[in-house]
Amino acid sequence: MEIYPKLIMDALATVRYPGTGKNIVEAGMVEDDLRISGLHVSFSLIFDKPTNPFLKSLVKASEAAIHAYVGKEVEVEIHTKTLQAPRPEVGQLLPGVKNIIAVSSGKGGVGKSTVAANLAVGLSKLGYKVGLLDADVFGPSMPKMFHVEDAHPYAESVDGRDLIVPVESYGIKMLSIGFFVDPDQATLWRGAMACNALKQLIGDANWGDLDYFILDTPPGTSDIHLTLVQTLPITGAVIVSTPQKVALADARKGINMYQNEKVNVPILGLVENMAWFTPAELPQNKYYLFGKEGVKRLAEEMHVPLLGQIPIVQSICENGDNGTPEVLNDGSQTGQAFMAFARRVVEETGRRNAEQAPTKIVEVKK
Numbered sequence: 001m002e003i004y005p006k007l008i009m010d011a012l013a014t015v016r017y018p019g020t021g022k023n024i025v026e027a028g029m030v031e032d033d034l035r036i037s038g039l040h041v042s043f044s045l046i047f048d049k050p051t052n053p054f055l056k057s058l059v060k061a062s063e064a065a066i067h068a069y070v071g072k073e074v075e076v077e078i079h080t081k082t083l084q085a086p087r088p089e090v091g092q093l094l095p096g097v098k099n100i101i102a103v104s105s106g107k108g109g110v111g112k113s114t115v116a117a118n119l120a121v122g123l124s125k126l127g128y129k130v131g132l133l134d135a136d137v138f139g140p141s142m143p144k145m146f147h148v149e150d151a152h153p154y155a156e157s158v159d160g161r162d163l164i165v166p167v168e169s170y171g172i173k174m175l176s177i178g179f180f181v182d183p184d185q186a187t188l189w190r191g192a193m194a195c196n197a198l199k200q201l202i203g204d205a206n207w208g209d210l211d212y213f214i215l216d217t218p219p220g221t222s223d224i225h226l227t228l229v230q231t232l233p234i235t236g237a238v239i240v241s242t243p244q245k246v247a248l249a250d251a252r253k254g255i256n257m258y259q260n261e262k263v264n265v266p267i268l269g270l271v272e273n274m275a276w277f278t279p280a281e282l283p284q285n286k287y288y289l290f291g292k293e294g295v296k297r298l299a300e301e302m303h304v305p306l307l308g309q310i311p312i313v314q315s316i317c318e319n320g321d322n323g324t325p326e327v328l329n330d331g332s333q334t335g336q337a338f339m340a341f342a343r344r345v346v347e348e349t350g351r352r353n354a355e356q357a358p359t360k361i362v363e364v365k366k
């Protein structure tokens with residue numbers, strides 16, 4: 001049997017690229033490197049990007065077409081090439097980022113996102129380059145907290161890759177899944193979809209050089225946390241809790257997750273949010289609505305620093321809703337409390353980096 005190029009190209013012209021009405025030859029996907037040697041045929045297929053969803057099925061379909069139209073005995077060797085450079089390997093995703101800090105809470109609604117937003121702005125006020133990733137894929141709140149709900153991040157080409165450009169607000173580079181999906185839909189996402197979206201926001205965005213990359217994680221312990229520790233070497237975690245007993249029990253679980261020997265992310269410290277209520281007209285009065293100093297005691301018991309105590313104040317809630325984080329307010333006691341907390345995070349990160357080895361990314365078991 002004689003095999004010649006036209007036979008192969010005619011066979012490949014029967015393979016359609018789904019959804020376009022074109023076959024893979026018309027679509028220019030067959031590279032000009034066809035080699036025929038006896039019964040052995042080799043060539044390359046060109047795809048737009050390594051994550052093209054049809055990559056595997058089109059390779060199989062091409063092989064099947066050659067077997068069907070040319071002959072079963074043909075040995076087919078297909079290589080794949082992509083126009084876009086692949087995403088760097090895990091471990092080399094954010095080469096310009098110095099410190100990655102996860103802000104976590106055991107329980108929902110304790111003010112974790114508020115603390116993460118104020119930490120990011122506080123660090124930026126101290127002159128650091130800061131990025132913020134809203135990894136709370138099931139309840140993204142950062143677009144609102146930074147008053148950029150209507151932002152539509154676009155992509156730019158960098159070194160042969162299309163990278164998402166983070167939105168900038170108060171000098172902070174920020175991305176949230178909230179920019180890409182309807183918030184009501186996000187809660188319906190299956191775990192795997194959410195984890196993939198998160199990997200894209202980390203690995204396919206142009207974060208550039210950052211001193212601090214803050215991750216606002218979902219409450220509790222979830223697949224998202226697992227994805228984060230398998231994708232990034234997290235320098236340290238900040239755990240937010242209220243002094244309430246139920247919140248403290250969940251905070252303990254959060255600490256244990258990071259300290260688990262397989263995860264090994266150092267705890268930079270705890271933050272007591274809603275530590276007491278202070279009415280605006282009686283700034284010296286403190287009412288301990290959720291109990292007194294529960295987080296302080298937990299910090300002592302777990303031998304981790306207490307990084308700050310933030311009272312319940314109406315303006316924190318209002319400023320969060322208005323998109324102007326409280327830490328911007330130099331004149332307020334709470335603004336100063338958030339600023340002092342940001343300074344403590346810098347201090348503890350410095351201490352952690354001096355005393356402990358860099359965090360290792362958790363390996364994915366296949």
Ligand SMILES: Nc1ncnc2c1ncn2[C@@H]1O[C@H](COP(=O)(O)OP(=O)(O)OP(=O)(O)O)[C@@H](O)[C@H]1O
Nearest residue numbers: 108109110111112113114219311312313316317320
């Ligand atoms: N110290 C505070 N004083 C007053 N209001 C606060 C304080 N901290 C947070 N809040 C308000 O409480 C609500 C919940 O806060 P936030 O969204 O930060 O919590 P969360 O723990 O991130 O929630 P989720 O579990 O949904 O991710 C928001 O309306 C926020 O403005």
